[in-house]
Amino acid sequence: MSDTADTKQMAYIAAQAADARVNLEIETEGMTLNIGPQHPATHGTLRIVVRLDGEQVISAEPLMGYMHRGYEKLTEVRTYPQVTTLVNRIDWLGSFANEVPFILAAEQLMEVEAPPRAQWIRTALFEMSRIANVVLFLGDMGVQLGAVTPVFFAFRDREFILNQIEAVTGGRFHPNFDRIGGLKDDLPKGWIDETRGVLKRIRNFCDEIETLVVGNEIFQSRTRNIGVIPADIGLSYGLSGANIRSSGVDWDIRRDGGVGLVHNELDWKVWTHPDGDSFARFWVRLQEVRESCTMIEQILDGIPSGPVMAKVPRIIKVPAGEAYVETENPLGVMGYYVISKGDLTPFRVKIRSASFNNVSITPWLLKGVYVPDVISILASLYFILGDIDR
Amino acid sequence: MSVVLADLAYWQETTIRLVVGLIAVLLPAGTLVYLFLFKMMSFMQSRLGPMEAGPYGSLQLLAEVGKFLQKEDIVPQAADRLIFKLAPFVVLISTFLLILVIPAGPDLWFIDVDTGIFLGLAVSSISVIGILMAGWASSSKYSLLGALRATGQLIAYELPMVLAVVGVIIQAGTLNVQEIVMAQATGEIFGFGGIGNPYVITQFVGFLIFLIAVQAELTQPPFDMPVAESELVTGYLTEYSGLRFLMFFIGEFATAAIFSALAATLFLGGWYVPGLEATDNLFNVIGPIILLGKMLLVAFFIFWFRFTYPRFREDQLQQLAWKVLIPLSLVNIVITGVLKVVF
Amino acid sequence: MRKIKLPGLIKGLGVTFKTLVRTLTKGSHTVQYPHVKESPPPRARGVIALHEENCTACMLCARECPDWCIYIEGHKYKAPPRRPGGKPRKKNALDRFDIDFSLCMFCGICVDVCPFEALFWTPEYEYSELKIADLLHDKTLLSQWMETVPDFEDYEAGSEAKKLTVPQ
Ligand code: SF4
Ligand code: SF4
Numbered sequence: 001m002s003d004t005a006d007t008k009q010m011a012y013i014a015a016q017a018a019d020a021r022v023n024l025e026i027e028t029e030g031m032t033l034n035i036g037p038q039h040p041a042t043h044g045t046l047r048i049v050v051r052l053d054g055e056q057v058i059s060a061e062p063l064m065g066y067m068h069r070g071y072e073k074l075t076e077v078r079t080y081p082q083v084t085t086l087v088n089r090i091d092w093l094g095s096f097a098n099e100v101p102f103i104l105a106a107e108q109l110m111e112v113e114a115p116p117r118a119q120w121i122r123t124a125l126f127e128m129s130r131i132a133n134v135v136l137f138l139g140d141m142g143v144q145l146g147a148v149t150p151v152f153f154a155f156r157d158r159e160f161i162l163n164q165i166e167a168v169t170g171g172r173f174h175p176n177f178d179r180i181g182g183l184k185d186d187l188p189k190g191w192i193d194e195t196r197g198v199l200k201r202i203r204n205f206c207d208e209i210e211t212l213v214v215g216n217e218i219f220q221s222r223t224r225n226i227g228v229i230p231a232d233i234g235l236s237y238g239l240s241g242a243n244i245r246s247s248g249v250d251w252d253i254r255r256d257g258g259v260g261l262v263h264n265e266l267d268w269k270v271w272t273h274p275d276g277d278s279f280a281r282f283w284v285r286l287q288e289v290r291e292s293c294t295m296i297e298q299i300l301d302g303i304p305s306g307p308v309m310a311k312v313p314r315i316i317k318v319p320a321g322e323a324y325v326e327t328e329n330p331l332g333v334m335g336y337y338v339i340s341k342g343d344l345t346p347f348r349v350k351i352r353s354a355s356f357n358n359v360s361i362t363p364w365l366l367k368g369v370y371v372p373d374v375i376s377i378l379a380s381l382y383f384i385l386g387d388i389d390r
Numbered sequence: 391m392s393v394v395l396a397d398l399a400y401w402q403e404t405t406i407r408l409v410v411g412l413i414a415v416l417l418p419a420g421t422l423v424y425l426f427l428f429k430m431m432s433f434m435q436s437r438l439g440p441m442e443a444g445p446y447g448s449l450q451l452l453a454e455v456g457k458f459l460q461k462e463d464i465v466p467q468a469a470d471r472l473i474f475k476l477a478p479f480v481v482l483i484s485t486f487l488l489i490l491v492i493p494a495g496p497d498l499w500f501i502d503v504d505t506g507i508f509l510g511l512a513v514s515s516i517s518v519i520g521i522l523m524a525g526w527a528s529s530s531k532y533s534l535l536g537a538l539r540a541t542g543q544l545i546a547y548e549l550p551m552v553l554a555v556v557g558v559i560i561q562a563g564t565l566n567v568q569e570i571v572m573a574q575a576t577g578e579i580f581g582f583g584g585i586g587n588p589y590v591i592t593q594f595v596g597f598l599i600f601l602i603a604v605q606a607e608l609t610q611p612p613f614d615m616p617v618a619e620s621e622l623v624t625g626y627l628t629e630y631s632g633l634r635f636l637m638f639f640i641g642e643f644a645t646a647a648i649f650s651a652l653a654a655t656l657f658l659g660g661w662y663v664p665g666l667e668a669t670d671n672l673f674n675v676i677g678p679i680i681l682l683g684k685m686l687l688v689a690f691f692i693f694w695f696r697f698t699y700p701r702f703r704e705d706q707l708q709q710l711a712w713k714v715l716i717p718l719s720l721v722n723i724v725i726t727g728v729l730k731v732v733f
Numbered sequence: 734m735r736k737i738k739l740p741g742l743i744k745g746l747g748v749t750f751k752t753l754v755r756t757l758t759k760g761s762h763t764v765q766y767p768h769v770k771e772s773p774p775p776r777a778r779g780v781i782a783l784h785e786e787n788c789t790a791c792m793l794c795a796r797e798c799p800d801w802c803i804y805i806e807g808h809k810y811k812a813p814p815r816r817p818g819g820k821p822r823k824k825n826a827l828d829r830f831d832i833d834f835s836l837c838m839f840c841g842i843c844v845d846v847c848p849f850e851a852l853f854w855t856p857e858y859e860y861s862e863l864k865i866a867d868l869l870h871d872k873t874l875l876s877q878w879m880e881t882v883p884d885f886e887d888y889e890a891g892s893e894a895k896k897l898t899v900p901q
Pocket of ligand 2: 791
């Protein structure tokens with residue numbers, strides 16, 4: 001190598017190095033912000049690592065598992081009646097709804113069917129747990145956006161629903177009321193009339209939320225066109241429940257193939273919204289609460305008489321086999337895949353919980369939004385930490 | 391106060407002023423916290439609020455103060471200690487300076503300067519420095535984001551606030567706050583002088599803009615992104631605890647009280663009520679009470695908005711300030727000026 | 734921002750104001766707890782009561798409890814025969830019956846599985862303790878809860894369930 005070439009090359013390298021240094025000095029570095037695991041907006045211990053440029057999100061990554069309680073593994077060493085009491089802690093706000101698909105799967109394996117009265121009451125409680133769950137979302141969304149009052153309304157009126165659930169099952173949060181082959185007990189006297197009054201309150205609450213939150217222009221400007229999920233992207237991430245219905249996908253397992261529940265004998269409507277933004281998700285959920293009220297009213301009118309428990313042996317041994325049952329839970333589709341080897345305990349249970357899939361879309365969805373919108377989008381996706389980590 | 395203090399030594403006068411100033415800051419702030427934050431908010435949410443400490447929980451505030459005093463004074467390890475500790479004082483100082491300009495009666499004032507309102511609006515922005523110091527020194531990302539948001543917001547809303555006041559100044563023809571009150575007391579609306587001329591009637595647009603700007607200056611919902619709890623934990627307050635947090639807290643509500651009092655003074659006639667001669671000596675006694683009443687009225691609205699609305703996003707807030715409020719207040723000034731010249 | 738119309742914002746103010754007035758005139762929805770007590774429905778699962786005479790120390794409840802928080806010890810003894818000249822009866826006596834309420838998750842499985850109706854739920858809820866160890870309720874304490882067990886409710890029309898009775 002000649003001298004000239006060498007100096008040229010040296011000069012080139014020096015120039016490159018100088019450029020790089022200048023770049024380093026001028027370029028503003030992004031900032032990494034840990035939202036969670038302890039953060040008011042994640043209501044639980046979800047951790048989202050976002051890289052920020054100013055207040056704009058460059059990338060976001062949800063890290064889950066801070067609340068893993070190992071229910072899938074635990075079911076392998078618990079008898080079937082014991083499993084119901086575990087799984088209703090998955091989505092703790094709508095706990096009765098967690099028991100239903102598991103019980104249905106076990107019933108499928110045992111080839112028993114709950115008597116009609118049990119099915120109707122089951123459906124009523126199922127919808128009531130949906131109300132208890134979603135009502136809190138309707139209030140919580142306000143808090144995430146800075147309005148303090150709606151959440152108190154939500155807690156206030158959810159209390160009435162919980163009271164009704166408690167009056168039947170004995171548990172406000174963890175009913176453990178569903179049994180393989182029916183229900184633990186029948187309704188107490190006077191419950192049906194009281195529930196009618198409670199439903200009126202819930203409708204009233206929906207109206208209040210409609211004027212206080214939905215009609216508020218600030219709320220609309222914060223949620224409209226924020227976090228838009230196109231239907232195909234949503235489906236490819238496995239979104240379900242109100243999250244996908246608000247993207248215009250008309251899909252509800254309660255209508256399209258529910259087993260063991262009586263939704264198909266009722267007159268109701270699946271709500272969808274074409275926009276797919278945060279506002280749509282809020283709106284669809286609001287309508288679903290009202291729809292649930294309609295359903296429960298019809299159920300209260302039409303509960304058939306009869307026993308609430310089919311003939312089931314006292315010690316439950318489930319014959320060998322596999323079953324997968326999914327239902328439309330408050331947060332979305334929840335399914336249990338139960339494998340039995342004929343023992344007292346399941347051999348393996350796989351739980352498909354809705355929030356896990358719903359949160360998985362966040363890296364795609366949060367790209368390019370601002371920090372305040374991160375919160376409103378997360379709130380509108382509506383996850384429950386227990387439902388993500390199980 | 392000038393009358394009372396006329397023949398006292400300088401140190402006596404200063405002490406009295408200090409004590410009265412402390413009372414004038416803390417008492418309305420306490421009233422606001424109890425009446426609105428504890429009680430009104432609870433009632434709006436179908437609950438009762440604190441009920442145990444004292445009758446109807448009226449001593450709850452003292453209990454809270456006691457609690458804060460007991461707490462450990464934590465300074466984050468990476469914090470800039472001096473600035474971190476200084477920040478709450480800077481915020482409080484701005485509050486204490488602000489109260490100086492508000493008269494509570496014909497002879498009840500701390501300082502009577504000809505540029506009173508100008509001084510008041512100027513010192514009110516000192517708190518921005520305190521907030522920026524707090525956010526920077528905490529060495530926390532949430533605090534920093536909060537402080538920067540606060541700075542952007544306070545600067546943006548300083549403008550519409552000042553411009554809204556300009557309408558009042560034009561109409562009163564003076565910068566002296568005491569004279570603005572007098573002008574409202576003796577003024578006439580198109581020849582009718584029965585109730586004086588509280589500028590809320592003739593300067594209604596200005597009043598609205600002032601209220602909105604005050605809401606933003608106080609970082610209350612719907613303009614509370616700097617302390618947004620669900621996003622930034624509590625913004626620049628995140629790392630503060632104990633006494634220092636209490637100081638920010640007092641600062642926040644004292645400022646709310648004083649801004650309401652300022653709004654009451656500028657737009658609702660201050661310590662004056664129609665029916666009495668404005669120079670009546672009685673006003674030196676009932677003036678503060680009247681002012682307190684009017685202040686509570688204004689504060690009621692501020693807190694009502696606070697408990698009802700969700701918050702804006704940062705860019706929407708800036709748009710509201712620059713694209714709506716500032717043009718609107720400029721138009722207001724022009725119209726006021728034209729009318730002033732015509733009549 | 735031009736979208737901002739006043740009605741929505743003002744209607745929202747109306748909602749909060751209405752609630753304010755309602756709370757002032759009709760009272761709040763909350764209950765001032767230590768002064769006013771909540772009354773949970775009779776089925777509420779507050780605390781477990783033990784009817785000692787019925788318990789045979791069969792251990793079913795302890796075995797079925799998902800987190801094994803029931804501790805039972807018993808022994809067998811020969812009771813004097815009912816009729817003179819008969820054989821002495823075998824009986825089970827309960828030495829220890831503890832439920833650790835710091836572990837219990839109030840699932841109700843123990844009450845369900847007990848074949849001799851020895852366990853009952855009562856809606857009592859005021860038994861918090863300063864020390865966690867005190868939440869271990871022993872036989873005597875559990876038996877005392879029996880006084881608070883409410884009668885079972887009647888069933889709603891159309892039910893075929895049998896109404897049970899609480900032993901006195
Ligand atoms: S309620 Fe459940 S957890 Fe509690 S003692 Fe009974 S079986 Fe065990
Ligand atoms: S309480 Fe019932 S199940 Fe438990 S040991 Fe006694 S008799 Fe058996």
